[in-house]
Amino acid sequence: xxxxxxxxxxxxxxxxxxxxxxxxxxxxxxxxxxxxxxxxxxxxxxxxxxxxxxxxxxxxxxxxxxxxxxxxxxxxxxxxxxxxxxxxxxxxxxxxxxxxxxxxxxxxxxxxxxxxxxxxxxxxxxxxxxxxxxxxxxxxxxxxxxxxxxxxxxxxxxxxxxxxxxxxxxxxxxxxxxxxxxxxxxxxxxxxxxxxxxxxxxxxxxxxxxxxxxxxxxxxxxxxxxxxxxxxxxxxxxxxxxxxxxxxxxxxxxxxxxxxxxxxxxxxxxxxxxxxxxxxxxxxxxxxxxxxxxxxxxxxxxxxxxxxxxxxxxxxxxxxxxxxxxxxxxxxxxxxxxxxxxxxxxxxxxxxxxxxxxxxxxxxxxxxxxxxxxxxxxxxxxxxxxxxxxxxxxxxxxxxxxxxx
Amino acid sequence: xxxxxxxxxxxxxxxxxxxxxxxxxxxxxxxxxxxxxxxxxxxxxxxxxxxxxxxxxxxxxxxxxxxxxxxxxxxxxxxxxxxxxxxxxxxxxxxxxxxxxxxxxxx
Numbered sequence: 001x002x003x004x005x006x007x008x009x010x011x012x013x014x015x016x017x018x019x020x021x022x023x024x025x026x027x028x029x030x031x032x033x034x035x036x037x038x039x040x041x042x043x044x045x046x047x048x049x050x051x052x053x054x055x056x057x058x059x060x061x062x063x064x065x066x067x068x069x070x071x072x073x074x075x076x077x078x079x080x081x082x083x084x085x086x087x088x089x090x091x092x093x094x095x096x097x098x099x100x101x102x103x104x105x106x107x108x109x110x111x112x113x114x115x116x117x118x119x120x121x122x123x124x125x126x127x128x129x130x131x132x133x134x135x136x137x138x139x140x141x142x143x144x145x146x147x148x149x150x151x152x153x154x155x156x157x158x159x160x161x162x163x164x165x166x167x168x169x170x171x172x173x174x175x176x177x178x179x180x181x182x183x184x185x186x187x188x189x190x191x192x193x194x195x196x197x198x199x200x201x202x203x204x205x206x207x208x209x210x211x212x213x214x215x216x217x218x219x220x221x222x223x224x225x226x227x228x229x230x231x232x233x234x235x236x237x238x239x240x241x242x243x244x245x246x247x248x249x250x251x252x253x254x255x256x257x258x259x260x261x262x263x264x265x266x267x268x269x270x271x272x273x274x275x276x277x278x279x280x281x282x283x284x285x286x287x288x289x290x291x292x293x294x295x296x297x298x299x300x301x302x303x304x305x306x307x308x309x310x311x312x313x314x315x316x317x318x319x320x321x322x323x324x325x326x327x328x329x330x331x332x333x334x335x336x337x338x339x340x341x342x343x344x345x346x347x348x349x350x351x352x353x354x355x356x357x358x359x360x361x362x363x364x365x366x367x368x369x370x371x372x373x374x375x376x377x378x379x380x381x382x383x384x385x386x387x388x389x390x391x392x393x394x395x396x397x398x399x400x401x402x403x404x405x
Numbered sequence: 406x407x408x409x410x411x412x413x414x415x416x417x418x419x420x421x422x423x424x425x426x427x428x429x430x431x432x433x434x435x436x437x438x439x440x441x442x443x444x445x446x447x448x449x450x451x452x453x454x455x456x457x458x459x460x461x462x463x464x465x466x467x468x469x470x471x472x473x474x475x476x477x478x479x480x481x482x483x484x485x486x487x488x489x490x491x492x493x494x495x496x497x498x499x500x501x502x503x504x505x506x507x508x509x510x511x512x
Contacts, residue, residue: 003452006438013434015441015450060434062443062450088432090445112430112446 004241010248010295013059013285018263019253021049021077022069023358026098029121029132031160031201033264034254035192036069037360043255046076048276052253053080055281056089063090063115067263069255069358072099085113094119094158096136097143105146108155117156117184118143123171127164131201133364144179156223158184163200166207169214173222184223185215187230190322190332191264192354198323205340208333209234230319232311233335243313247272247294251285259284261294264318267352301328308336315339324351419493421475424504426466431500435459442500451500458491465501466508 024039025032044052056064064084071077072095084091092115100108100116108114118140122128125137147155157176159165165172169185176183190198203211212234215222219239226240241249246262253259257275260266272291273284285291300306303314315331323332324346330338427433430446439453440462453459460478461471468474471492472485480488495501 003438003454006436009437011441012436060432062432062434062441062445063448090443090448092448115448 004243007241007245007249008243008295008297010291013056013061014249014251015062016065016245016250017056017061017253018065018067018250019052020067020069020255020263021071021080022074022255024073025068025070025096026073026364027070027096027133027136028360028364029136029193030197031121031131031162031188031192031194032359033189033191033194034067034069034266035354035357035359037364038358039069040256040356040358044257044275046079048257049076049080050083052257052275052281053084053087053089055275056084057087059282059285061089063092065117066091066093068094070096070098081114085111091115092117092156095143096132097140100143100146102146102149105143105150105152108147109150109152115155116147116152117158118147118181119158119160120172120175121160121162122165123168123175127168130164131162144181147181148179153180155179155181156184157181158186160188161185161203161211162188163203163207166203166211169211173218182223183221184225185211185228186225187227187316187319189264189316189319191318192266193359195322195351195354202333205333205337208335212238212335227316230312230315230331230333231335233308237311242311244315244317246270246317247288247291251291253281259288261290262318264316265321266354266356267321268355269321269352270318299328301326303328303330303338306330306336306338322351322354324348419489419496420503421472421489421492422470424465424469424508425471425474425492425496425501426504426508427462428499428502433459433463442495444498444500447499449498451495451498453491458488461488461492462495462501466504 020034022039022043023034023036025036028037071093081091090113094117097118108116120128120137120140121131128137144157159172173183188194188198188202208231212231215224215228215238216235224238224240226242228238229240229242231238232242246265250262251259252263253275254266259272259274259281261270261272270290272288275281275284277283300309300314303309312335315334317327319332320327320329323343325332325342330342332339332343428444431442431444434441439455440459442451442453453462457478457480461474461480464474464477465471468477475485475488492501
């Protein structure tokens with residue numbers, strides 16, 4: 001059996017676990033995958049977070065991808081990072097940079113067990129701030145300057161690819177290089193507030209091809225979180241496992257402790273349980289009926305007869321779900337062109353709505369309102385941060401190497 | 406860094422007849438298909454695709470040579486080259502490292 005097929009049957013513990021620590025955020029990105037803004041009063045306490053970390057240590061979850069919201073605004077954020085790394089759970093956290101001052105940058109640079117991912121969705125303030133809010137480009141670049149000055153090598157510059165920044169890929173790579181960071185590109189999903197902005201923000205069919213060619217030419221120099229596997233029909237698969245990891249190798253713990261199949265699937269249909277229930281996270285991962293279903297062999301449905309099914313595996317579950325497409329049919333951005341027709345046939349009004357919604361109710365950082373549907377877009381802030389599966393190299397040998405990211 | 410497990414020759418830096426061990430910064434998690442390895446320093450993952458190679462890797466530190474670890478795990482002559490390549494892949498990605506002579510070889 002191929003390794004990918006083994007992975008589809010599920011693992012003893014996730015490889016790629018995203019843990020959103022808070023719904024609170026100083027920004028109001030129009031594409032926020034978790035509709036963040038306001039803290040939820042039911043968020044896990046410090047003690048509960050420590051219990052989660054104890055569980056992850058027992059399960060040998062090697063590292064967590066911490067996000068939010070803006071995780072660093074939690075008063076106990078650094079305490080939890082220290083607790084995790086002290087318990088053999090590495091941390092990679094996504095931030096808009098708001099708390100990465102020179103002192104914090106020095107501290108981060110000194111730890112082997114903490115990685116940082118700065119979110120930025122344009123190579124220029126104009127393109128970025130239209131999505132992430134006024135001043136957010138300046139905040140992110142100041143954070144990168146601080147990290148570089150502190151000697152932090154190889155932190156991640158994480159970009160959600162949109163219709164408006166896909167023409168800036170070379171500039172984004174140059175920006176990452178300038179700060180000695182590694183560029184990470186991820187896919188915009190119609191999740192969270194992204195459900196409203198995806199139609200105007202997602203790359204056009206021609207841009208998808210351009211993106212595929214650009215990524216193919218760069219191989220492992222650019223991380224993707226394995227999020228562009230739906231583009232595999234364009235040619236050779238991109239580095240990565242090229243499968244939907246939801247509930248199999250990936251899952252999400254949200255700020256109130258709810259466990260979802262994937263960070264892009266915050267909806268009751270993909271809710272597997274809660275870390276607050278008896279047995280905690282381990283029981284959810286092991287026993288959830290939803291996860292058992294996701295780990296069952298999938299037929300491929302309408303995609304099953306497509307010559308490209310083996311390479312794209314039907315694409316992204318969340319992208320299909322929130323655009324109102326059947327889960328066993330083509331991805332809305334299907335590289336073979338089947339998505340466009342499917343979208344035309346679907347009723348947008350019938351598409352499931354992302355929930356819950358913690359969006360700000362008033363203006364934030366120069367943006368017009370909670371969901372500023374302005375000119376641009378909204379890509380999911382840190383895409384499948386999840387999938388540390390880029391860089392898959394081996395075939396048919398007893399061992400294979402991957403790079404996280 | 407990418408590793409190529411498909412080549413015919415082992416990495417010249419890997420010597421089956423030297424003592425090896427799992428790097429201290431590596432965690433090994435058994436899985437139904439074999440195991441997952443994670444290196445906290447390089448932040449890379451590797452897969453062990455069967456339980457025999459897992460047994461070899463786990464017992465490296467107890468043997469004077471990697472070859473002896475393979476033999477003890479029941480790897481036959483025909484399969485040995487594939488295991489040598491797998492170990493070379495792990496060495497190239499720093500998952501395993503050469504053990505100094507002073508480090509005990511166990512019983």
